[in-house]
Amino acid sequence: xxxxxxxxxxxxxxxxxxxxxxxxxxxxxxxxxxxxxxxxxxxxxxxxxxxxxxxxxxxxxxxxxxxxxxxxxxxxxxxxxxxxxxxxxxxxxxxxxxxxxxxxxxxxxxxxxxxxxxxxxxxxxxxxxxxxxxxxxxxxxxxxxxxxxxxxxxxxxxxxxxxxxxxxxxxxxxxxxxxxxxxxxxxxxxxxxxxxxxxxxxxxxxxxxxxxxxxxxxxxxxxxxxxxxxxxxxxxxxxxxxxxxxxxxxxxxxxxxxxxxxxxxxxxxxxxxxxxxxxxxxxxxxxxxxxxxxxxxxxxxxxxxxxxxxxxxxxxxxxxxxxxxxxxxxxxxxxxxxxxxxxxxxxxxxxxxxxxxxxxxxxxxxxxxxxxxxxxxxxxxxxxxxxxxxxxxxxxxxxxxxxxxxxxxxxxxxxxxxxxxxxxxxxxxxxxxxxxxxxxxxxxxxxxxxxxxxxxxxxxxxxxxxxxxxxxxxxxxxxxxxxxxxxxxxxxxxxxxxxxxxxxxxxxx
Amino acid sequence: xxxxxxxxxxxxxxxxxxxxxxxxxxxxxxxxxxxxxxxxxxxxxxxxxxxxxxxxxxxxxxxxxxxxxxxxxxxxxxxxxxxxxxxxxxxxxxxxxxxxxxxxxxxxxxxxxxxxxxxxxxxxxxxxxxxxxxxxxxxxxxxxxxxxxxxxxxxxxxxxxxxxxxxxxxxxxxxxxxxxxxxxxxxxxxxxxxxxxxxxxxxxxxxxxxxxxxxxxxxxxxxxxxxxxxxxxxxxxxxxxxxxxxxxxxxxxxxxxxxxxxxxxxxxxxxxxxxxxxxxxxxxxxxxxxxxxxxxxxxxxxxxxxxxxxxxxxxxxxxxxxxxxxxxxxxxxxxxxxxxxxxxxxxxxxxxxxxxxxxxxxxxxxxxxxxxxxxxxxxxxxxxxxxxxxxxxxxxxxxxxxxxxxxxxxxxxxxxxxxxxxxxxxxxxxxxxxxxxxxxxxxxxxxxx
Numbered sequence: 001x002x003x004x005x006x007x008x009x010x011x012x013x014x015x016x017x018x019x020x021x022x023x024x025x026x027x028x029x030x031x032x033x034x035x036x037x038x039x040x041x042x043x044x045x046x047x048x049x050x051x052x053x054x055x056x057x058x059x060x061x062x063x064x065x066x067x068x069x070x071x072x073x074x075x076x077x078x079x080x081x082x083x084x085x086x087x088x089x090x091x092x093x094x095x096x097x098x099x100x101x102x103x104x105x106x107x108x109x110x111x112x113x114x115x116x117x118x119x120x121x122x123x124x125x126x127x128x129x130x131x132x133x134x135x136x137x138x139x140x141x142x143x144x145x146x147x148x149x150x151x152x153x154x155x156x157x158x159x160x161x162x163x164x165x166x167x168x169x170x171x172x173x174x175x176x177x178x179x180x181x182x183x184x185x186x187x188x189x190x191x192x193x194x195x196x197x198x199x200x201x202x203x204x205x206x207x208x209x210x211x212x213x214x215x216x217x218x219x220x221x222x223x224x225x226x227x228x229x230x231x232x233x234x235x236x237x238x239x240x241x242x243x244x245x246x247x248x249x250x251x252x253x254x255x256x257x258x259x260x261x262x263x264x265x266x267x268x269x270x271x272x273x274x275x276x277x278x279x280x281x282x283x284x285x286x287x288x289x290x291x292x293x294x295x296x297x298x299x300x301x302x303x304x305x306x307x308x309x310x311x312x313x314x315x316x317x318x319x320x321x322x323x324x325x326x327x328x329x330x331x332x333x334x335x336x337x338x339x340x341x342x343x344x345x346x347x348x349x350x351x352x353x354x355x356x357x358x359x360x361x362x363x364x365x366x367x368x369x370x371x372x373x374x375x376x377x378x379x380x381x382x383x384x385x386x387x388x389x390x391x392x393x394x395x396x397x398x399x400x401x402x403x404x405x406x407x408x409x410x411x412x413x414x415x416x417x418x419x420x421x422x423x424x425x426x427x428x429x430x431x432x433x434x435x436x437x438x439x440x441x442x443x444x445x446x447x448x449x450x451x452x453x454x455x456x457x458x459x460x461x462x463x464x465x466x467x468x469x470x471x472x473x474x475x476x477x478x479x480x481x482x483x484x485x486x487x488x489x490x491x492x493x494x495x496x497x498x499x500x501x502x503x504x505x506x507x508x509x
Numbered sequence: 510x511x512x513x514x515x516x517x518x519x520x521x522x523x524x525x526x527x528x529x530x531x532x533x534x535x536x537x538x539x540x541x542x543x544x545x546x547x548x549x550x551x552x553x554x555x556x557x558x559x560x561x562x563x564x565x566x567x568x569x570x571x572x573x574x575x576x577x578x579x580x581x582x583x584x585x586x587x588x589x590x591x592x593x594x595x596x597x598x599x600x601x602x603x604x605x606x607x608x609x610x611x612x613x614x615x616x617x618x619x620x621x622x623x624x625x626x627x628x629x630x631x632x633x634x635x636x637x638x639x640x641x642x643x644x645x646x647x648x649x650x651x652x653x654x655x656x657x658x659x660x661x662x663x664x665x666x667x668x669x670x671x672x673x674x675x676x677x678x679x680x681x682x683x684x685x686x687x688x689x690x691x692x693x694x695x696x697x698x699x700x701x702x703x704x705x706x707x708x709x710x711x712x713x714x715x716x717x718x719x720x721x722x723x724x725x726x727x728x729x730x731x732x733x734x735x736x737x738x739x740x741x742x743x744x745x746x747x748x749x750x751x752x753x754x755x756x757x758x759x760x761x762x763x764x765x766x767x768x769x770x771x772x773x774x775x776x777x778x779x780x781x782x783x784x785x786x787x788x789x790x791x792x793x794x795x796x797x798x799x800x801x802x803x804x805x806x807x808x809x810x811x812x813x814x815x816x817x818x819x820x821x822x823x824x825x826x827x828x829x830x831x832x833x834x835x836x837x838x839x840x841x842x843x844x845x846x847x848x849x850x851x852x853x854x855x856x857x858x859x860x861x862x863x864x865x866x867x868x869x870x871x872x873x874x875x876x877x878x879x880x881x882x883x884x885x886x887x888x889x890x891x892x893x894x895x896x897x898x899x900x901x902x903x904x905x906x907x908x909x910x911x912x913x914x915x916x917x918x919x920x921x922x923x924x925x926x927x928x929x930x931x932x933x934x935x936x937x938x939x940x941x942x943x944x945x946x947x948x949x950x951x952x953x954x955x956x957x958x
Contacts (some may be wrong), residue, residue, distance in 0.1 A: 162543045
């Protein structure tokens with residue numbers, strides 16, 4: 001469950017005990033070698049510094065890494081991984097630390113391999129319409145570099161100004177525009193990876209569509225379990241001739257949902273159709289004063305792009321369809337600043353919920369678009385029954401829901417009630433033929449939910465595949481696939497300190 | 510929150526700690542602050558990003574320990590507040606870092622060399638008269654030509670990077686303009702009576718900016734009150750954790766401007782304005798009584814940046830053409846500290862013939878950051894170089910900003926890089942336009958945009 005609880009290392013109930021002030025035993029011997037590889041400023045052993053890395057964007061899961069390394073080149077990454085392989089030490093790759101499934105949760109006795117200092121844009125190749133970048137480059141920086149040449153990088157997660165391309169590859173990130181343009185996997189042409197054995201391997205290249213087994217397809221979305229991407233070649237997309245962003249306001253979620261169905265079935269393919277409900281709008285208004293129409297129970301953000309004439313025709317069509325579905329106000333913006341203002345409300349929505357609730361869980365699930373209305377109704381019923389508020393923000397065009405389950409972490413039991421609602425929402429998604437994650441990934445957070453979607457044979461096949469790359473099981477272990485240790489005792493969330501941890505007899509990591 | 514304050518009076522230490530904890534909890538760890546944080550841009554490590562520093566503050570708060578390592582990362586923060594602008598959750602990082610710095614100053618024993626340097630800086634900079642006293646020797650030094658010899662030799666860099674920075678950023682000084690009178694009458698029908706802050710660095714090194722500010726205000730119909738008894742606003746001290754010193758400066762200034770009976774207090778230096786807008790918070794944090802906090806709040810409510818004020822007032826005087834191409838630099842404490850980005854651009858665009866261009870990476874700090882460049886010369890120098898490159902990329906020959914520290918920092922970086930630029934303040938360009946001055950009269954014949 002993607003909880004974005006308050007950040008503080010308040011106690012150690014859900015993370016490793018902060019008592020271990022020195023580097024864990026097995027790693028002590030490795031430190032001098034790591035220093036040789038990454039340099040004095042590339043290795044962190046100080047406890048307070050290591051603790052800063054205890055979680056990614058999902059603070060619910062925390063664990064202090066044994067040691068943190070910050071390599072600056074492929075050679076350094078490969079040398080670190082080889083060292084880990086030699087000693088059977090687990091490692092966890094981390095980009096900008098914005099992930100929402102604890103995919104970069106550190107290993108208490110392992111190496112945290114941070115790519116934040118590998119952030120060079122190596123090449124913008126306009127003739128081949130691609131860019132070659134290091135994994136720590138921020139998603140939006142590719143667009144910034146390509147923009148002046150009339151190109152952009154299409155996948156656009158809401159955190160695009162900070163999230164790293166390496167992280168996007170690991171999670172197969174989407175974004176508002178994946179309705180028309182697809183996910184990260186559709187834009188990666190080539191990868192240089194360091195395998196869990198420490199070998200440097202090239203997959204694909206600048207030419208799109210290599211034949212043979214689609215190893216890029218397998219690697220993208222593998223959440224760091226098959227290796228670390230050290231150099232990424234991505235397709236650049238030509239900037240459209242015209243882009244129009246529409247904001248349409250409705251008095252009910254149902255009416256908004258109807259408009260979505262009407263638009264898609266009319267054969268219009270917007271680059272994005274996003275929906276926000278009243279609570280999400282309230283949060284965004286407070287955070288960024290986006291000035292959405294007053295009294296809206298739902299707003300749709302629809303973006304149309306392409307040749308000017310086509311966009312104009314679609315704009316007319318979509319405006320009429322929204323009106324037919326009961327929209328009481330539709331605004332269209334084609335200027336960059338006005339468009340940005342419409343998007344600002346949507347893009348800030350997750351973090352903005354912090355303004356209306358002390359803590360919240362960001363859920364990520366998928367339903368077939370046709371089930372959207374039904375599932376939203378069930379979520380509203382769940383919320384009413386439990387008294388737990390749920391704000392809805394979602395990529396309506398492809399049925400990717402992001403319910404935000406609100407709670408007050410100072411209230412005893414509130415977190416558990418929110419967890420229950422959040423889990424029930426995922427059950428609803430599965431029940432309606434959907435999936436437990438649209439774009440945030442499985443990580444640690446949803447690993448134990450995998451058996452609800454996949455049968456044993458499928459999970460075993462996944463495991464065989466993973467072991468083909470990582471027989472020793474050192475690459476981001478305990479992520480993505482369920483393990484007895486992770487899920488065995490009791491599925492779901494630990495709520496208190498284990499008695500043995502409390503008495504100091506055991507350490508939890 | 511569940512913990513109860515242990516003492517009823519507001520502003521008590523326990524209450525302050527509790528509030529600090531509440532403010533820390535506003536952070537949801539999303540990381541949206543990382544890309545605009547200058548130290549994250551430089552080093553790419555979590556501890557030198559706002560999110561990481563908030564985590565370190567959490568460690569300090571929860572466990573009541575202040576490690577040498579944490580202090581280093583707090584000291585690395587420029588306090589530019591770009592993270593405040595980029596935070597979707599509304600985390601008050603400004604209040605968090607000020608309180609943290611206060612704790613550092615209270616509880617952390619700095620090495621002797623650092624203590625001496627800090628003592629020296631804070632006994633010079635907040636005092637206009639002392640700064641003015643070094644003007645004379647500085648002018649003689651620059652005029653003698655020894656200055657460029659010393660610079661080329663690199664001897665100061667070897668002796669003390671801080672001294673080298675001080676030498677480099679010292680502005681070229683010409684003869685000072687005559688001191689400002691205590692009251693400048695409005696030209697034409699009076700529209701308002703406003704107070705004006707002279708500022709320490711502005712007053713000592715850029716008196717012509719103050720002259721221009723007073724003249725523009727008067728030409729726009731304001732009667733300008735410039736109390737001679739005014740001192741430092743306390744911003745430099747406050748941003749370095751010297752809370753008591755900062756509060757004492759604030760109280761003094763509150764008294765001075767209360768006596769002036771003005772509708773507004775106009776400030777032309779971003780760092781000062783940003784600090785003066787929360788005098789109440791400073792006094793509350795320093796433990797002043799509720800009566801003082803109330804008085805401070807009333808004065809703070811009157812504080813406006815010059816550009817903010819002129820846009821709200823609306824133009825009355827005629828603008829004459831200034832045919833120039835200028836790059837506008839957002840001073841952090843104007844854009845991030847006060848949320849003022851539109852107004853200066855709007856004022857500049859009202860000047861016929863003036864072309865205004867934005868800088869790439871405009872949200873990133875130039876490295877000046879109050880006295881940061883004196884304490885962390887290396888990081889400040891690197892940021893200055895980056896900013897200089899961004900300015901050079903615009904091709905503009907003139908750089909406009911709303912803060913004296915930025916102007917000094919960027920001009921020195923560009924001189925170092927061999928692409929010198931003329932710097933000016935928004936007030937000076939407006940003044941030139943209102944008075945019909947040519948660019949040559951403003952900068953001398955050598956600089957063209």
